[in-house]
Amino acid sequence: MGGAEFALFRMLQPSPPWEATLFVPTGAGLGLYAPLATSPSVCVRKVGPPQLSGASTGSGIRSTLTFALRALGQSLAIRLSPEFRAADVVHTNTSRAAVYSAVASLLSRKKLVVHLRDLVNAESLGGIGFRLFTRVALRRADGVIANSRATLESALPYLRASVDRAVIASAAGISVSTAPTEAEPELRRIGMVARLDPWKGQDLLVRAFADAFPTGDVRLELAGSAAFGNEFYEEELRALVVELGIADRVDFLGHVDDVAGLIASWQVCLHTAMRPEPLGQNVLQYLASGRATIAVNAGGPAEWITPGENGLLFEMGSREGLADALRTVAGDADLRARLGDAARQTPGLLSDAGITTEHAQFFARVAGARSHPAASTARPDASGPRICFVAAPLTARSGVYRSSREIVAEGRRQGHDWSLLLGVAASASGSAPASDADEPWISEIEVNPAGLKGPLELRALFATHPLVADSDLVVSLIPQSDMAMAQTSKPWVAYIRGLPWPAAGESGTGKTLVWKTLERTALRRAAAVWVTTDVLAADVGLGSRAQLVPAGIQPLPRLWDGRGERRTAVWAARYDQDKNPSLFLAALAGTDLQGVMYGSGRLRDQLAAEAPANVSVDGWTTPDALWEGALAYVGTSHREAFGRSAVEAAMSGIPLVLADTFGAAPLLITDPDLRRRFMLPTSDTAAWTRALVDLAADEALRMRLSDHVYGNAQRLTMAASVAAIAGAAARAVRGPSGTQR
Template identity: 50%
Template sequence: MSAQERRLRVLHLDHTDAAGGAELALVRMLQARPDWTAILQTPPLASGPSVWDAMPPGVPRRAVGVRQPAGASSGGPLALLGFAARLAVQAIAVRTSAAFRTADLVDANTARAAAYGALVARLSRTPFVVHLRDLVEPEALGGAGHALMTRVVLPRADGVLANSGATLASARPYLRPDAIAEVVPSASGLTVGAALRLSADEPLRTVGMLARIDPWKGQAELLEAFARAFAGRDIRLQFAGGAPFGHEAYLESLRSRADELGIGAQVDLLGHVDDVPRLLDSWDVAVQYSTRAEPLGQNVLQYLAAGRVVIAADEGGPTEWVADGENGLLVPPRDVDALAAVFTRLDEDPALRARLSGAAAATPGLLDDLAVARAHLEVYDRVLAAPGRPVP
């Protein structure tokens, strides 16, 4: 029986309640009411507000095992031993849970969840699907994380959902020949076809970056480039995103540096923003400038769908969506002078801004969250239909 002929029972594994890209993507996809029965399972989480509070009320949330703290895979031998012990305990807790026993398929939403999920899958015939939202490289996953991903997770995966072609290419050497592997962009809250396009009659007023506050997301580089191009002008720079993984000190350093550059009064640090479409409608230029290659860059998809003038670093997943000079501008990565020069070019050419805005909104392949969910279901169905799989 195919997944479409009855409601599939999918156990979604995640290891945290921080508002990271993976967690927000899963919330958005399940808010679209996909055609499967979803259960979310996490380790025990701290009390207080959680990204999972936005889950639809019909999605059960189950907590089992032990907490999986951020950064636990880095450090010395004792830290790694503790990390391994937590993974083992979590795997046992998942394997013995009622949610696992009744699931037709397990979907690991993060690399950490995939690590303990793969341990469970090795002791079960339950189909195991892995979301890949990071390049399979030591720089992105850390040394221990990369070893787990390449030696334990990917060799066991029955299916892989990669957020970009670059991400999938980095994983292919470690996949089984019979693994189902597809590129499906993360659910990014897109409203396709409803963009407010910029007019050539309007001045450039606001530049923004939508990304969690993290040194590798490039907020510091954007700050420097903005100061070189727009200091003292009636133009604002807005950073939208929380600091969920212990980067409060970096956030404060951005405030201090903005004051040192003389642009403190032009810079807004907005924190986490729930109404992203409304925020993007207020921006003219939207920037992705991570200091290492992004596997996808959900913010780039959001910028395009909103019809903003998109600037992106010329590497990684964003280059699969942005064609330089056509629907956005690509800038050499880690080059503040080049980024500042692009700002000046856009400031001086309102017709270019208007043209890029219109082309961004017309970018082919942009998917709303329900379309993303349907693409997931197609992959689930193919995994379940693979030879030798038990019929759910």
């Protein structure tokens, strides 16, 4: 069994949040799945005829007929099973299972979700398998889950436009390390986890290692055994290290049970595949362990590593490039430590529970059930710190009010012991949900602090409230709460989700100066300061103290994949100067495109008077109508802390054209070429016009950008944000020394 089976097992071994039936072929033991046979939450059934390994890799008529007959028998057995008839969603874990299930679900109303774990090409799937997978399985799919954007992009030519899509990493059994990476002066041990296989590139690594360290004490450890008929490769590798004169410094470890422990013992971890790897689970394990990582610049691993920030990339197949990267990390202990510390903070690193939650949300979406289970009212069985989130005073039941409820509810769904204290002004419209009365983890109270006395009143409230008292850590969500917590002895973190003082022009100079001084004084007393984007970190000016903890939104259905003609650009924000709405008007002036602006604010009448004939200036519309017929979402802000509308558009599959000062832009547009074309300076109006005209004229470009931003948006879900918060909170509680505060 391979990575696909291990990933599925990790989701099913605990009780998954869905009723699960697992079909396995007859004629073989359960193997890895044996423990599930006694699970109360998973039904394991053997169905259909025995299946031959390698049957899909042939290309002759006889091979094709043999595979087709066995596939037909398996499909019939699945279709006739009572568990299939009772299912809402059929999830296929491999390409072969997808073919069986696609045939089984013909002329039925079953929703078929195809899991893409390999790149969709003949090299990965075999000749017969590729033809059947693309012509049968993908054409029948209602939804696809891909383990990387690269995997998803390889399937795009074969998918219908209406197919729902999500990029979710496979469950890799990772646990994000909280221990800081030490700047050890000497490099001693490096290693790679991968089965011994020519395409995994161990021979390239051995040669580059010999180039980088012809002498010395650095050791290379190769964890993994030869499989799938590649025993010869291990013999070749052992002969190669002798030939290169490094046999005394290269260790072949074979199969390793404690992979996490082994990775933690290495100072540098490597990924050297010779062809694009769909995901690269070993890279996720390296990053979660906080190790300096070197990987190829193609496939899934390149989506997780930002060169120079949380790892290094080298040209795939380049012996010289790999050797140079090894020399770079060997000669710079501080760089190794910085890469390791940033690695564990990589956005989107999820535990198996977090991955399972994202699958459950996608299954519900495909099935048509968008509701989520209620957050547990009992204290979860969690090993992390007890966190109380506080936000007071709030003048409206929107923005922070809603997002804080979403964060804590999702955290509790993932098993964290989190609570929420909201202080709401009496003037705020609406009222607390009636269900709050049955939820002891949330408390909403009326507060009306004002002026400089406000933080003092809030301090008294926080000091006596039981949710705060029972927590290990307080996470403050707004500046007044920061100032109040700074006057207490309770460990606390400032989570900055917007500029924490008035922006230029929003208030008088004196008031802004006082506010900024009080907030910066408070932030210096926090155990940690989190920000949602690097743009916000630069605005706040905290340097290396600011830790990136991205915000997230609830998953949205994909509405478009870039196919078909559209000619309407959408702008949605407040009609204020800092949102730079005049740039949108200027970019569309003189084009044959249409533009529509949604929002409210003091500049609306002025903009309506200035708008060219092809642009309408409207009020807010409903969320489901916002992206209807949209060619692109255009974000022109001079400064945007995060940009929720951009994330919602990306998650809906709408292409983006964003200012390079837009907080979420670097998170949503990561490809260098796409950044050059669609992440633009606000000073170059012609570049904005060119970007929109190019999108309208080029369907392939629209599809590429749509899939790119959609894939990146999957890392900005609420589940991913909660996972990032949990990891950062654990580090804050332990403190610099690694011991509990």
